[in-house]
Amino acid sequence: MEFEAVIGMEVHVQLNCKSKVFCGCSTNFHAPPNTNVCSVCLGMPGAMPVLNREMVTKSVAVGLALDCTISRWSKMDRKNYFYPDQSKNYQISQYDLPINHDGFLDIEVDGKSKRIGITRAHMEEDTARNTHTLGGGHSGVDFNRCGLPLLEIVTEPDIRSADEAFAFLTELKQILQYLGVSDCNMEEGALRAEANISIRPKGTEPFGTKTEVKNVASFSGTYKAIEYEIARQTQVLNEGGKVIQETRGWDDDRGVTFSQRAKESAHDYRYFPEPDLVPIVVDEAWEKSIHELQPELPAPRRARMVADYGLSVYDAGVLTQTRAMADYFEATTALAPDAKKVANWITGDLQALISNAEGDIRVIKITPTQLAAMINLIEDGTISGKIAKEVLVDMFQSGDDPKAIIEAKGLVQISDTGELEQRIAAVLATHPAQVEEFRSGKEKVIGFLVGQVMKATQGKANPKMVNEILRKQLSN
Amino acid sequence: MSDWFNKTAFEIREAVAQGDVSAREVTTSFLDRIEAVDGAVGAYTQLWNDDALAQADAVDAKVKAGEALGALAGVPISLKELICTTSGETTCSSRILNGFQSPYNATVTKKLLAADAIVLGKVNMDEFAMGSSTENSAIQKTANPWKLSCVPGGSSGGSAASVASATSALSFGSDTGGSIRQPAAFCGCVGLKPTYGRVSRYGLVAFASSLDQIGPLSKDVRDAALALNVITGKDPLDATSADLPAEDFTQALTGDVKGLKIGLPKEYFVDALSSEVRTMVEASIEVLKAQGAEFVEISLPHTDYAVAVYYIVAPAEASANLARFDGVRYGFRHPDAKNVAELYVKTKTEGYGKEVQRRIMLGTYVLSSGYYDAYYLKAQKVRTLIKQDFDEAFKQCDVILTPTAPAPAFTMGEKSSDPLEMYLNDIFTISANLAGIPGISLPCGLSESGLPVGLQLLGKAFDEATLLRTAHCYEANAGISLGTPPIA
Numbered sequence: 001m002e003f004e005a006v007i008g009m010e011v012h013v014q015l016n017c018k019s020k021v022f023c024g025c026s027t028n029f030h031a032p033p034n035t036n037v038c039s040v041c042l043g044m045p046g047a048m049p050v051l052n053r054e055m056v057t058k059s060v061a062v063g064l065a066l067d068c069t070i071s072r073w074s075k076m077d078r079k080n081y082f083y084p085d086q087s088k089n090y091q092i093s094q095y096d097l098p099i100n101h102d103g104f105l106d107i108e109v110d111g112k113s114k115r116i117g118i119t120r121a122h123m124e125e126d127t128a129r130n131t132h133t134l135g136g137g138h139s140g141v142d143f144n145r146c147g148l149p150l151l152e153i154v155t156e157p158d159i160r161s162a163d164e165a166f167a168f169l170t171e172l173k174q175i176l177q178y179l180g181v182s183d184c185n186m187e188e189g190a191l192r193a194e195a196n197i198s199i200r201p202k203g204t205e206p207f208g209t210k211t212e213v214k215n216v217a218s219f220s221g222t223y224k225a226i227e228y229e230i231a232r233q234t235q236v237l238n239e240g241g242k243v244i245q246e247t248r249g250w251d252d253d254r255g256v257t258f259s260q261r262a263k264e265s266a267h268d269y270r271y272f273p274e275p276d277l278v279p280i281v282v283d284e285a286w287e288k289s290i291h292e293l294q295p296e297l298p299a300p301r302r303a304r305m306v307a308d309y310g311l312s313v314y315d316a317g318v319l320t321q322t323r324a325m326a327d328y329f330e331a332t333t334a335l336a337p338d339a340k341k342v343a344n345w346i347t348g349d350l351q352a353l354i355s356n357a358e359g360d361i362r363v364i365k366i367t368p369t370q371l372a373a374m375i376n377l378i379e380d381g382t383i384s385g386k387i388a389k390e391v392l393v394d395m396f397q398s399g400d401d402p403k404a405i406i407e408a409k410g411l412v413q414i415s416d417t418g419e420l421e422q423r424i425a426a427v428l429a430t431h432p433a434q435v436e437e438f439r440s441g442k443e444k445v446i447g448f449l450v451g452q453v454m455k456a457t458q459g460k461a462n463p464k465m466v467n468e469i470l471r472k473q474l475s476n
Numbered sequence: 477m478s479d480w481f482n483k484t485a486f487e488i489r490e491a492v493a494q495g496d497v498s499a500r501e502v503t504t505s506f507l508d509r510i511e512a513v514d515g516a517v518g519a520y521t522q523l524w525n526d527d528a529l530a531q532a533d534a535v536d537a538k539v540k541a542g543e544a545l546g547a548l549a550g551v552p553i554s555l556k557e558l559i560c561t562t563s564g565e566t567t568c569s570s571r572i573l574n575g576f577q578s579p580y581n582a583t584v585t586k587k588l589l590a591a592d593a594i595v596l597g598k599v600n601m602d603e604f605a606m607g608s609s610t611e612n613s614a615i616q617k618t619a620n621p622w623k624l625s626c627v628p629g630g631s632s633g634g635s636a637a638s639v640a641s642a643t644s645a646l647s648f649g650s651d652t653g654g655s656i657r658q659p660a661a662f663c664g665c666v667g668l669k670p671t672y673g674r675v676s677r678y679g680l681v682a683f684a685s686s687l688d689q690i691g692p693l694s695k696d697v698r699d700a701a702l703a704l705n706v707i708t709g710k711d712p713l714d715a716t717s718a719d720l721p722a723e724d725f726t727q728a729l730t731g732d733v734k735g736l737k738i739g740l741p742k743e744y745f746v747d748a749l750s751s752e753v754r755t756m757v758e759a760s761i762e763v764l765k766a767q768g769a770e771f772v773e774i775s776l777p778h779t780d781y782a783v784a785v786y787y788i789v790a791p792a793e794a795s796a797n798l799a800r801f802d803g804v805r806y807g808f809r810h811p812d813a814k815n816v817a818e819l820y821v822k823t824k825t826e827g828y829g830k831e832v833q834r835r836i837m838l839g840t841y842v843l844s845s846g847y848y849d850a851y852y853l854k855a856q857k858v859r860t861l862i863k864q865d866f867d868e869a870f871k872q873c874d875v876i877l878t879p880t881a882p883a884p885a886f887t888m889g890e891k892s893s894d895p896l897e898m899y900l901n902d903i904f905t906i907s908a909n910l911a912g913i914p915g916i917s918l919p920c921g922l923s924e925s926g927l928p929v930g931l932q933l934l935g936k937a938f939d940e941a942t943l944l945r946t947a948h949c950y951e952a953n954a955g956i957s958l959g960t961p962p963i964a
Contacts, residue, residue, distance in 0.1 A: 039579055044579060045560065045578065045801075046559075046582060046677075046678065046680055046681045047580075048677065049715070080796055080799065082817075084816060089800055141804075268844055268845045270795075270840065270843035271843075272793075272843055272852060275684075275716075276715065278715050
């Protein structure tokens, strides 16, 4: 039987607020264990939460970017469960009135656009981190993470494949980074994606029994876990078995999901409104002020890059991967009008330099003005493209202006016809055999002769002119 | 002179400020008094003699240096066991917090210290404020100073017994369903529950967060006003605290109630009310009438549901509030647990008393899926109706007058086997917490058996001024001065 996958995602995003959701503690959870803690996040008797305003602002920014309806009036609730990753044995979350609801995100897979419904994006506090490596039969709890601002984004079961899930996560991550609300570092748990996966016979409506895949540390891991889970469930059903509703982990080394615990379908969190907090009112004015500060988001920016600069969809996609790179591109091409060439330099040589140095385009030494100047020096014939590659390396390391580097190193291109004619004549004189070959019809040998000229000029000869003069002299 | 313990906070503050007496002398007077009578009363669970004398010396130094004095300079006070203090322990009179030292001071504690009050120590209560007799304390029994075989009321029984036996000039308790007013009535002192949000709850170990409110117990109404001045105000650490302009409540005590409309809710003058209490409350009506107040009969039609609503809402919130006491981070930890689940179960089973366990189970039940709508949600709806009752009533009157409790203090052990009977002690006080409005209990005489009887006044939200004005006028004209009971 042919099956179709039905997938919904739950994505937990740590928002990069300065302080925790309900207290003034720093959100730096890399500090030594239990140093960024206070009476509130440790759940000391009598301590009370106060909601962080920045958390609300950033949550609404995400809601707006996902075309959600922003609740004018929402509230926090207590989610009760006993576990030592919490200080109060309840988590302050949002239950029936999330701050953002009913939005969507459009993704593109194989050139086709698809809309993924966003059920809700609600605010909650992160839990503490438990460690079981202390030995002596003891477990440790680090409360630095307890109370970090967390936004949980829940999709409708609109996703049908691992490709769509991957595209959704990639697009979502890009949006979060454009908004500047999270560093989205998956290894550090700033972004945690869980997939609810079920399958059903193609063409039927009712959902199958779902499994929930948790604790996957990368998007590619999520991709593989979904592929695996679809195959596993298909096999179970084809063999006449039943899918068990459960939480499954992902073993990246073995490339398999494994049962973690059967979902207690009766797990009762006994939600009720948090009486220590007042309702959250986001009036029109507040929403508007957040809206006005929204940056241009990746999808519209991609479209604009294609329209405004005549870039290919591919190039626009690469350049908009991060807001910083897109900004860099636009700043550069404002000064160096050949957008395609600017795009090539940024996505090619510059990106390679950054990657090799494990750098970040936001902090590199080359400014867009300098890069534009370098490209313009190629355009006006001052340097060759080949020399430019060297100049770029130098700029990357020193941060100096391209012109200064060219002058200091004597890299100015030889475009003087007289000088080039002399140099070429000398090369031809020392290679009579190749000249003969050319004249007998082996035109390919011209490449060799160009190379010899470049060698003789330490690469500074204007390659276009070399070509022209060579052909002229050879045809004489 | 060594009977400073018989003076009001206001008198002590005046005398200390004038240099008529040193704070040390006043403090010593109270410490001697504690030594003499608290063995029989059992109000104090912790005594901080040395700290108290050091604080007194600091106040005396200020007086000597001519520095500005706080509003409670030199006034010896006590704090209920659930108000967080970095001094001593904060146990909530529970085994589960035995030995617990708070890392911080409650906002109220900070305000009292900043006002130069002298903290003598902490006083007993029903465990986690759950009870009406202080018999649920895991630490000790507290007696009613008027009759040692009787309960002092609860849950702030230690506070009321302490003020009544003159072992503190002021005591600060908390009121979730009557826990300040009912013990004040039983012990013959004044007990004020401010409007919800009037006083910061930060550092008050929560029982039911939407109902809890800290308030003072005092010898008279003026002291209650003075105390409220000190503890009130918006607290950035308590999101539910109200941001209101500062008021001097002692200025409200004009003695004038002419034209004031006082409502008498017919639902409160019912069969459950003892005839003795009814007679005394009715006499108090005449006192206020004589001063020009007008009385109107009003109706609070949902009164009958108040106790039922309360025993759903309060335990529900408590079941979450008390979840944190699990032996993991602080307080009592059962030594024999083999894993986390066992740690929780054993710690809580041995750490909590019966009443606390009963309410946690009740609260857990009413929040459970499948029961939530029928209990918690329904209770919240009825709570809104109760609040609307008061909104309607206050269109017809400025203040509401009722008895505080159906009968005077009962004998120890008399009701401890029947929780329902115990719960009914709060029928007249619970509604104010559900509605969030302020209430005050003040003495209106002694019963035939020599036990104090309390009169309750309820006011509009954040209108403590009118409430205190009315109470003060009654007090000034009723000619009732219970004095300090002979403790024997």
